[in-house]
Amino acid sequence: MHATGVTAVPFNRTHISDNELDYLEEAVRGRSTCGDGPFTRRATTLLREITGARQALLTTSCTHALEMSAILLDLRPGNEVIMPSFTFMSTANAFALRGAVPVFVDCRPDTLNLDERLVEAAITDRTRAIVVVHYAGVACAMDAIGELAHRYGVAVVEDNAHGLGGRYGDRPLGSFGCLATQSFHETKNIQCGEAGALLVNDPALVERAEVVREKGTDRSRFFRGQVDKYRWIDIGSSYLPSDVLAAQLTAQLESFGRIQERRHAVWAAYHDRLADWATAGGIAQPAVPDGCAHPAHLYYLLLPDLDNRQAFIGHLARRGVQAAFHYQPLHSSPAGIRYGRTAPGGCPVTEQVADRLVRLPLFADLDEAGLTQVIDAVRSYEVN
16 A cells, blocks of 8 residues: 555556466476577567567667677777667667767657657768667657668667567568667566567678677577587677576567557557646647557656656655656766767757656556556646
């Protein structure tokens, strides 16, 4: 119970899928719990079916998948990588670790995605990649960004941590970049605590991606019988998760449709039942452009200002509802200033959004009573 006597609704609660505990026991009892076991192969097949990726490689985190992307693109000190300022620090950190300079571009005020209209002005002769982040699983403007990348000869990497199951036009998110990354952190739609994946859409990168993930060795080729021994042939690290985690992930992926159905029902209830309240209070709801299909990863509201945002979070907490703000701008963070640079025009939209945004509880096990409690608590807030 909450301190006020109201049952608490947490911000997130992990869903336990059918077969999840059985698969975990099977993996442990199989006595072969390192990576690339039978559950890794099953999870990989399911992930490729959902995303349409040429190859999918499970990793220990989305952060590590991003680090692999930086290695595979052969980034060197002084190279530049364009990305939004409104994102998780791993998006920038992975490339800064290779000596590349993150170039921070502002976000769009509607979708909160990288503003494609500002990208060209950020491109220089040192630009090697554009990293897009599909915020809340709503697609970036991939046609415009893809055209720019082609014209300037730079790679596109999708940070698709939010976007599993989302689409842009008739294509799944994760299929546009030469590389794309996924997260299976416990806060994601599909989770196994801590893990991720690298999706490889460029056939020229598939074999090297396996090497980088396997500590720079050709171990994968050895186990396929393609070489008689495996050797150190490139840089890399230990990015392969245990088959125990893959067992949990397999069960989650098998339940993907049912998880998504419930999450979409929660998202739609928020969007419909809060619409009049939001309009009256000058509060913005998420925008989903035509041609985009989102995966109901998160539901946010944009309060008028920071004071209202803080008051709103406190108001919900007193009514037993845990809500959360989100990213702080990278361009003005200590590491962002030290390792990156800000594109011309700065990031004023990012700064405003970071102060105003609140995320509501959204998880597959949020029942109707909890959902109604959240909606009633939200609607009882009056903008100051």
